[in-house]
Amino acid sequence: MDPFKNNELLTIGTFLPLVGVVIMMFISAAEEQLHKMIAIVTAGATLVVGLITLIQYDYDASGQLQFVVNEEWISVINSNYNIGLDGISLPLYFLSMVVTFLVAIYTYGNMPDAGNPKMFLMLMLVLQVGMAGSFIAQDLILFFVFFEIVLLPMYFMIGVWGGEDRQYASLKFFLYTMFGSALMLVAFLAIYYKTGAESFAFQHLYEAGAGIGRNTQIWIFTGMFIGFAVKVPMFPFHTWLPDAHTQAPTQGSVILAAILLKLGTYGFVRIALPMLPQGAEAWAPVIAILAVIGIIYGALGCLAQTDMKRLIAFSSVAHMGFVMLGISTLTVTGINAALFGMVAHGLITGMLFFIAGSVKHRYHTLEISRLSGMLVQMPKLGWLLGFSAMASLGLPGLAGFWGEFPALLASWNPNEAILADQLDLYRVLTVIAALGTVLAAAYLLWLYQRTAFGNPNPEFVPNQHAHSLSAAANDDHHGADIHDVTTLEWIAWTPFLIAIVVFGVYPQLMFEIMDPAVVELVNVIEAGVG
Template identity: 75%
Template sequence: MNTISDNNWLLTVGTFLPIIGALFIMFGTSKDDERTPKIIGIAFAGVTMAIGIATLVAFDYDRSADLQFFVDAEWISVISSNYTIGLDGISLPLYFLSMVVTFLVMIYSWDNMPDAGNAKAFYALMLILQTGMAGSFIAQDLILFFVFFEVVLLPMFFMIGVWGGEDRKYASLKFFLYTMFGSAFMLVAFLALFFQTGAESFSYAHLIEAGAGIDRDVQIWIFAGMFLGFAVKVPMFPFHTWLPDAHTQAPTQGSVILAAILLKLGTYGFVRIALPMLPQGAQAWAPVIGILAVIGIIYGALGCLAQTDMKRLIAFSSVAHMGYVMLGISTLTSFGINAALFGMVAHGLITGMLFFLAGSIKHRYHTLEIKRLSGMLIQMPKLGWILGFASMASLGLPGLAGFWGEFPAILSAYSPHPSLSEELFRVLMVVAAIGTVLAAAYLLWLYQRTAFGEPTAEFAGHSDAEKGGTMAHSLSSAANDDHEEIHDVQRSEWISWTPFLIAIVVFGVYPQLMFKVMDPAVTQLVETISAGIPK
C-alpha cells in the first residue's frame, strides 16, 4: 500500500484537539455557568474544523487512492497493535463531515439547549463524541478502530439518557445494549482474523494482504461476526429496531449527529474492513446483504407511512436510505461502492437537516404529532420552505444530493460483480426502484400535512405575522398560554443550517466534486476484492 506522510501531524491534532476542549470545559468551568462551556466548545470545534479545512487543502487529490498524512507509531506492542492512521479518498469526505456537523450542531445549541440544561456536560460530551467519530475514519489498525468505534457509545448513551424525551432511559439502554451486542461479535471476528492470518499485526494493510489467503469457509464465518457488528450500527433490517426509539427520544443535537455520522460507522466498516480483508466472505454474504438492504428499503418506507410522529417518520426514512447504501455495497463493484459512499454523505446532510428542522418545530410547537401541525408556510414561511427543500432532497429529486446516492445505487444492481447472480440483483434493482415511489409518497404526505393548509386552532395566532387579535387567536389563547410565541428561523439556525443547504445543492448539481475524490480509492479497493475471489 502506497503512503504519503507529509504533514502527518494534521490527523492527530484534528482528532484529539476536541478532547483537550472537553477537559477545559470539565475542569475549567462551573456547572452553573451556561455561557462559558458554550464558548469553549464552539471555539474548539471551530479550530478543529479549521484543521479539517487545512487537511482538505494539503490533501493530494491526484493520489487520492494512497494513504496520506500517514503515521505508524508503536502503541500496544504486546498485542501487535500500533497507532496507525491515514486518510484516503474513501475516508476524507466522512472525516471532514464529522468536523463540520459537530461545529454546526454546537452553534445550533447556543439558542436551543435541551430542557435538562447543563451546558458544561453537554458540550464536553459532544467534543468527546467528535474524537470518536473522526478517529474511526482515520484508523488503519483494527484495535485502534475498535477503541474509537466504542468511544462514541458513552457520549451518545448519556446524550439520549439525560437530555432525551419521556422514554429516554428505555431508548438509551436499548441503543447501548444493541450496539454492545454487535460490537462483541465484531471484536471476536477481529481476533479470529488476527489469529488466522498469523497473529503478526492488526494493521489494515497486513490483514488485507494476508486475509485473502484464509480458507473460504473460515472467511464466511469471520465475515458473519463483522456483519453483525456493522449491520447493527448501520442499522440494517432486522437489526434496526433501536434506531426509531433512539432518534425519537434523543435531543435534536443527538439525532443530527446520530443520523449524519454515527450510522456511517457501520457502512464505512463494511467498505474499509470487511470487504477487502475477507473477499470470499464478502462474495458469499453479498446476496444476503443485498436482500436485507432491499427489505429495509421497502420496510422503512412502509414504516414511514404508518407514523404519526414527525421525528419517528424521519428515523424510519433512515432505515430506507441506508438500504440504498448497503445495496450499492453488496454489488462489490466500483460503481456501486462509489454510489454508497456518496449516499452516506448525502444522507448525512439531508437527514441531519431534517432532524434539525424537526427539533426547531418541536421547540416552537412543543409537539411533533403530525396531525397537530399544519399551516407552517403561513406561520413560519422560511421554515416551511426549508422543510420542503429538505423533503425534496430526501426523496431523491434530481439536482439535489439525495439523487446521486439513490439512483446510481439502484443502477449498480443491474451489473453486480461477475461472481454474483445477475438475475437476483436485477430483481433487487426493481424492488429498490419501487422504494423511491414510496419515499415520494411518505415525504410529500408529511410536507402536505405540516406545511400546507391553515394553522390548527391550537396554534393559530401565535406567529409574528398573526399577532393582532384574529378570531382564531382569541378562541385559542386561553388554551395556549403555555406555548411560546411561534417565530420563524432565527440567527443561530441560519448559521448552522446554511452550510447543509448549500452542500445539498452543490453536490446535487456537481456530484463529480466528490466522486473524483473517492473513485481512485474505490477502484483500488474493488481490484483488491476481485483479486481475492477465485475465478
C-alpha cells in the same frame, strides 16, 4: 508539507476537541454561556485543522493513504497507533468536523432543557473524537477503541437530555450496539489469529486475509456483518433507531443521522469486504436482500408514523438500505454510490432533524396531525422543510439523487467477476428497490402536505384556541412562541443547504476524490476472490 510524510495533522484534528473538554472541566457549570463559546471555538478550531487537511491533501493520489502515522502502541498484541486518510475516508472525516461545529452553533440558542449544559457540550466534543478517529484508524484495535468511544456520549445524550422515554431508548441503543460490538471484536480476534497473529494493521490483513479458507472467511464475516449491520442499522437490526431518534435531543439526532450511522457502512467498505473477500462474495446476496427489505420496510414504516421525528428516523432505514445495496454489488459504481449516499444522507437527514427540532421548540409537539399551515405561520421554515423533503426523496439536482440512482445502476449489473451467477436475483432486487423511491416520494410529500399546507391549527394561533385551555396550559401552545427561522439557525443550516445543492449539481466533486480509492478496494476484493 508532503502528505505522504509522517506528520501530526490527523492526530491534531482528531484529538483537538479534548482540549476544549479539559478546559471545561475547570470551569463552573453555572457559566453556561462560556461553556457554549468554548464548545464553538473548539469545534471551529478542529474544523480549521480539517480545512488545512483538505488543502494539503494530494488529490492526484487519492487512492493511496496520506498523512500516515504508524507508531508502536500496544506491542504485546502487535497493535500500532496506525492512522491515515484516503479518498474513502476523507469526505466522512471532514463531514464529522463540519457537523460538530454547526451543531455547536445551533446549541448556542437551543440548549436542551434537562440536565447540565457543561456535561452536554463536553460529551458532544468527546463524540467528535470517536467519530473522526474511526475514519482515520488503520489498525483494527485502534478502530475498535474509537468505534466504542462514540457509544457512551450518545448513550448519555439520549438518556439524560432525551424525551419522556429516554431511559428505555438509551438502554436499547446501548445494548444493541454492545451486542454487535462484542461479535465484531470476536471477528477481529479471529482474523488476527487466522492470519498468523502478526499485526492488526489493515494493509497487512488485506493481504493476509485472502489466504484464509472460504468457510472460515464466511464465519468471520458473519461476526463483522452483525457488528456493522446493527450500527447501520440494517433490517432486522434496526429497531433501536426509531426509539433513539425520537427520544434524542435535536443535537443527538443530527449527529446520529449525519455521522454515527455511517460508522457501520464505512466498516463494511473499509474492513469487512477487502479483508474477507470470499466471505463478502458469499454474503453479498444476503446483504442485498436485507438492504431491499429495509428500503421497502422503512418506507412503509414511514407511512404508518404519526410523529414527525419518528418518520424521519424510519426514512433513514430506507436510505441506508440504498447504501447497503450499493455496497453489496462489489462494483466500483456501487461502492462509490454508497459512499456518496452516506455523505448525502448525512447532510439531508441532518437537516431534516434540525427542522424537526425547531418545529418541536415552537409547537412543543411533533404530532403530524396537530401540525398544519407552516407555510402560513413560518414561511421560511416551511420552504426549508419542502427543500429538505425533495432532497430526501432523491430529486435530481440535489445530493440525494446521486446516492440512490448509481446504486440502482450498479445493482442491475453487479460485479461480473464475483457475482455472475447472482445476476437474476440482483435484477429483481433492483426493480423492487426502484419501487422504494416511489414510496419515498409518497411518505415525504404526505408529511410535507400535512405539516406545511392548509390553515394553521387554531390551537397554535393567538386568541383562536380550539379548546378552552387553562391559562397555564395556554402558555405552552401560545402563538407568540411561533417565529420563523432565527439568525442562529440560518448560520447553522446554510452550509448544509449549500452542500446539498452543490453536490447535487456537481457530484463529480466528491466522486473524483473517492473513485481512485474505491478502484483500489475493488481490485483487492477481486484478487482475493480470484
